[in-house]
Amino acid sequence: MPTTGTKKKGVQEGHPSGDPRYKGIDRVLKKQHYQQDALIEVLTSAQEAFGYLPEEVLIYIARQLKLPFSWVYGVATFYHFFSLKPQGEHTCIVCLGTACYVGKANEIVDALQDEFHIEAGQTTPDGKLTLTTTRCLGCCGLAPVVVLGEQVLGKETPESTVAKVKARLAGAQVEAAVAAEAMSGAREETAAT
Amino acid sequence: MNRTELYALAQSELDRQQKFRCRLLCCASTPCISSGGLAVQEALKKAIETDGLQAEVEAVATGCMGPCSRGPLVTVKMEGKEDVIYENVTPEIAEKIVDKHVRKLSAPELEGRALPSDWPFFVKQKKIVLADSGTIDPEKLDSYIARGGYTALIHALREMSPEEVCEEIVRSGIRGRGGAGYPTGLKWHMVRKAPGERKFVVANGDEGDPGAYMDRTLMESDPHRVLEGMAIAGYAVGADQGYIYVRGEYPLAAKRLERAIKAAERKGMLGMRVMESNFNFRIDIRMGAGAFVCGEETALMASIMGRRGQPVPRPPYPANKGLWGFPTLINNVETFGNIAAIIGQGADWYASHGTEKSKGAKIFALAGKVVNTGLIEVPIGITLREIVYDIGGGIPGGRPFKAAQTGGPSGGCIPAEYLDTPIDYETLQKLGSIMGSGGLIVMDDQSCMPDVAKFFMEFCMDESCGKCSPCRAGTVQMHRMLDKITKGLATMDDLARLEELCLMVKETSLCGLGQTAPNPIYSTLRYFRDEYEAHIKEHHCPAGVCQMAAKP
Numbered sequence: 001m002p003t004t005g006t007k008k009k010g011v012q013e014g015h016p017s018g019d020p021r022y023k024g025i026d027r028v029l030k031k032q033h034y035q036q037d038a039l040i041e042v043l044t045s046a047q048e049a050f051g052y053l054p055e056e057v058l059i060y061i062a063r064q065l066k067l068p069f070s071w072v073y074g075v076a077t078f079y080h081f082f083s084l085k086p087q088g089e090h091t092c093i094v095c096l097g098t099a100c101y102v103g104k105a106n107e108i109v110d111a112l113q114d115e116f117h118i119e120a121g122q123t124t125p126d127g128k129l130t131l132t133t134t135r136c137l138g139c140c141g142l143a144p145v146v147v148l149g150e151q152v153l154g155k156e157t158p159e160s161t162v163a164k165v166k167a168r169l170a171g172a173q174v175e176a177a178v179a180a181e182a183m184s185g186a187r188e189e190t191a192a193t
Numbered sequence: 194m195n196r197t198e199l200y201a202l203a204q205s206e207l208d209r210q211q212k213f214r215c216r217l218l219c220c221a222s223t224p225c226i227s228s229g230g231l232a233v234q235e236a237l238k239k240a241i242e243t244d245g246l247q248a249e250v251e252a253v254a255t256g257c258m259g260p261c262s263r264g265p266l267v268t269v270k271m272e273g274k275e276d277v278i279y280e281n282v283t284p285e286i287a288e289k290i291v292d293k294h295v296r297k298l299s300a301p302e303l304e305g306r307a308l309p310s311d312w313p314f315f316v317k318q319k320k321i322v323l324a325d326s327g328t329i330d331p332e333k334l335d336s337y338i339a340r341g342g343y344t345a346l347i348h349a350l351r352e353m354s355p356e357e358v359c360e361e362i363v364r365s366g367i368r369g370r371g372g373a374g375y376p377t378g379l380k381w382h383m384v385r386k387a388p389g390e391r392k393f394v395v396a397n398g399d400e401g402d403p404g405a406y407m408d409r410t411l412m413e414s415d416p417h418r419v420l421e422g423m424a425i426a427g428y429a430v431g432a433d434q435g436y437i438y439v440r441g442e443y444p445l446a447a448k449r450l451e452r453a454i455k456a457a458e459r460k461g462m463l464g465m466r467v468m469e470s471n472f473n474f475r476i477d478i479r480m481g482a483g484a485f486v487c488g489e490e491t492a493l494m495a496s497i498m499g500r501r502g503q504p505v506p507r508p509p510y511p512a513n514k515g516l517w518g519f520p521t522l523i524n525n526v527e528t529f530g531n532i533a534a535i536i537g538q539g540a541d542w543y544a545s546h547g548t549e550k551s552k553g554a555k556i557f558a559l560a561g562k563v564v565n566t567g568l569i570e571v572p573i574g575i576t577l578r579e580i581v582y583d584i585g586g587g588i589p590g591g592r593p594f595k596a597a598q599t600g601g602p603s604g605g606c607i608p609a610e611y612l613d614t615p616i617d618y619e620t621l622q623k624l625g626s627i628m629g630s631g632g633l634i635v636m637d638d639q640s641c642m643p644d645v646a647k648f649f650m651e652f653c654m655d656e657s658c659g660k661c662s663p664c665r666a667g668t669v670q671m672h673r674m675l676d677k678i679t680k681g682l683a684t685m686d687d688l689a690r691l692e693e694l695c696l697m698v699k700e701t702s703l704c705g706l707g708q709t710a711p712n713p714i715y716s717t718l719r720y721f722r723d724e725y726e727a728h729i730k731e732h733h734c735p736a737g738v739c740q741m742a743a744k745p
Binding site for chain 2: 035080102154
């Protein structure tokens with residue numbers, strides 16, 4: 001049976017700091033009726049609000065759900081989505097699913113690592129770029145796939161990805177049309193070989 | 194909602210659709226959106242508006258049409274004419290499509306962009322689960338109802354007892370589409386008979402296998418089909434609550450499911466007193482947070498309950514003791530996608546597809562080194578050659594086929610000599626692979642098999658939950674040995690030790706992830722041992738992939 005951490009009277013509503021980002025967490029807590037089973041949903045909303053999960057947020061969530069801090073910490077570190085460290089301003093996710101692997105996505109990762117001198121999973125010292133890898137985004141028809149910010153780029157090569165990441169860091173949005181063009185170009189190339 | 198109202202709703206939606214002389218269907222599932230599908234949709238809408246043709250022409254966002262590598266795709270449906278599908282549509286091409294089909298102008302730019310209707314990619318498929326995908330608007334309930342949606346649920350509730358529903362599923366011969374292939378009907382009977390105050394139904398949409406995206410497409414393209422299947426299951430086993438566990442990487446699928454649930458609840462197809470019967474059934478969505486092991490059923494339940502997604506030993510099976518200790522039915526999303534068709538069209542009809550032991554059709558995500566990649570639904574028992582060469586159009590550049598990988602990190606490779614064997618659960622198992630959830634990756638001679646094994650081992654190593662030592666430490670060791678082999682630093686002794694370790698991990702791991710982790714090594718060793726030996730003895734990678742380290 002779903003267990004509910006019933007709210008006692010006198011427990012302070014909201015975070016004492018008054019940080020507006022806690023309001024979003026409170027909303028989800030309320031929507032889920034302070035159910036302990038909703039921990040993952042609450043953590044997801046906290047990560048959305050803060051960009052990562054700072055320790056004080058984990059403590060706050062643990063108190064609100066009446067769970068031991070170790071429990072909350074255990075769940076937060078178990079799932080790949082949750083990050084306890086701040087993320088860079090821009091994120092670049094390289095898909096390493098099987099289709100992307102067959103399409104040599106690891107060369108893209110190598111190229112990015114060499115270019116920005118960070119390992120996958122790390123953030124550049126200036127906090128501009130976080131490079132991560134993921135296991136299959138399910139766009140296997142477009143392999144290899146790179147997600148830059150909110151944009152999904154398909155049929156990438158090491159050179160094109162590095163160029164696009166650099167452009168993004170320089171502040172320019174990669175035009176969708178450019179991406180589409182590069183894609184049809186890549187398609188013709190594969191057809192020609 | 195009762196049956197009369199349902200039929201009336203279907204009829205009014207059909208009438209509405211028939212009002213249009215031309216309907217432009219634009220694929221709005223993730224692969225097509227990624228290649229610019231939304232801009233195409235906007236362009237179509239704008240073109241219709243500029244001409245003031247909203248009453249005659251309609252642009253609809255639909256689900257997946259199949260050939261994902263050719264997206265964005267647009268289907269033109271016209272009264273009395275065959276459908277035309279255009280590939281690689283850009284906003285400019287969209288304008289031309291309107292020119293040709295609506296404004297009746299000539300549009301030479303469209304030459305060669307229409308996919309032929311007798312294209313083997315379409316002809317060789319048998320669509321049961323994906324029958325409506327690509328035709329209906331996944332965000333509109335009416336659109337699903339117009340295609341006969343929810344009639345199976347009403348039929349089950351009105352004319353069948355829960356026992357009869359289970360029996361019908363048994364007779365259809367459908368087996369679990371998540372990978373193991375356990376007969377679905379037997380599982381339903383088990384949960385139905387299990388004593389419990391409450392019961393739960395869970396749809397497993399945590400599709401973690403890299404290279405597989407059937408479940409996502411189904412949830413995105415036809416969410417109501419999944420909901421209907423779950424509701425029928427709920428009625429059959431006596432559950433009043435269902436959960437859909439959606440993989441965290443699939444926000445669009447979750448959004449569409451959420452909308453679908455709300456719409457169905459409003460119309461009385463879910464919630465209290467489903468279809469004016471005494472049956473209550475609620476469905477909630479649970480989002481994953483990126484853990485492959487959560488596809489394992491006991492781990493999945495832990496994750497639904499907000500805990501670390503670590504598996505626990507079975508028995509007790511979820512059918513007896515599942516969520517919060519109550520009997521729980523867990524099926525794959527694709528399995529639930531089949532249910533409405535089985536109940537609606539009968540078990541005998543369903544059983545007429547497929548082979549003697551494996552019935553129906555299976556969705557595969559065809560990807561890798563193949564000309565047409567995308568999502569296909571084929572009758573079980575089709576040969577691999579038909580999939581790769583007819584549907585897939587062969588290997589780009591006419592390179593030789595080397596192997597097809599099925600089942601992701603738990604599966605194995607099928608080499609070229611078995612291209613003509615029929616694909617079903619038993620045959621694949623005999624070949625050392627598994628059906629898995631349906632990822633099918635084609636590899637040509639540029640893939641190095643020990644490197645492929647290393648790739649999967651790295652995956653298992655990262656995704657091991659760490660609960661049991663054989664998997665936690667074994668995958669690290671196996672990965673290290675494979676790394677040595679692919680660098681040309683291993684000896685034949687290492688290879689023998691690797692095989693020993695594989696057996697140990699397989700026999701002693703706690704859950705399916707660990708037990709099947711050595712499969713990619715086993716199957717590549719079985720068919721491509723010469724490649725391993727070339728790396729070790731000749732210090733050479735036959736495919737030219739691996740960078741050999743200097744000899745010590």
